[in-house]
Amino acid sequence: MSHGVRVIRTDVSSAGASTSSSPPDSGRLDRAYASSCPAMLKVVQMLLLLIAFICIRNSVWTDYSAYSYFEIVTMGDFVMILVFYIVYLFRVYRLLTCISWPLAEFLHYLIGTILLLIASFVAAAKSYNSGGLVAGATFGFLATFLCILSIWLSYKVSCVTQSTAHGIMRTGPDRWEAIRGQTK
Numbered sequence: 001m002s003h004g005v006r007v008i009r010t011d012v013s014s015a016g017a018s019t020s021s022s023p024p025d026s027g028r029l030d031r032a033y034a035s036s037c038p039a040m041l042k043v044v045q046m047l048l049l050l051i052a053f054i055c056i057r058n059s060v061w062t063d064y065s066a067y068s069y070f071e072i073v074t075m076g077d078f079v080m081i082l083v084f085y086i087v088y089l090f091r092v093y094r095l096l097t098c099i100s101w102p103l104a105e106f107l108h109y110l111i112g113t114i115l116l117l118i119a120s121f122v123a124a125a126k127s128y129n130s131g132g133l134v135a136g137a138t139f140g141f142l143a144t145f146l147c148i149l150s151i152w153l154s155y156k157v158s159c160v161t162q163s164t165a166h167g168i169m170r171t172g173p174d175r176w177e178a179i180r181g182q183t184k
Contacts, residue, residue, distance in 0.1 A: 028090050030091050033089055042150075046085070049140075052138075052139035055133070055136035060130060066126040074140065077116055084101075088101075109151045116140060117141075123137040
């Protein structure tokens, strides 16, 4: 009786298209993930966070501590979203199997969204009708909304994947295929 680890390979990419004509590990770059909904959501989040940072940075500050906190939160969130984007784009999740990537991403979004929401409220309260500060807070709120959407999608996919996978653990963008297979 063998109790070793069993690896199950599928021929389905993260975008759901079958890749029967080429091997599943046919390169380091996952082009299907780059055009998927989760990847586009991450790109839009990064753009909104960058715009919010630039708006706050180039404005005349009315409260140093409030806006420095906003800058730290937006850039920290930006960097973490970029890290997860790169991990999924270059399939690093397949090499680092000791990390539960869906759980790590869920926790990042949960903590980052709460901090971003607080920073956006503080920035909006201290803006005193300065155009750049109001714009930065507005983009912060938009990024917060998209982060909440990511939490919801991550939680929905993780729960459905876990309850219907029948012992097969899918990590990274491959977990999106599990939800697509259930809805067909």
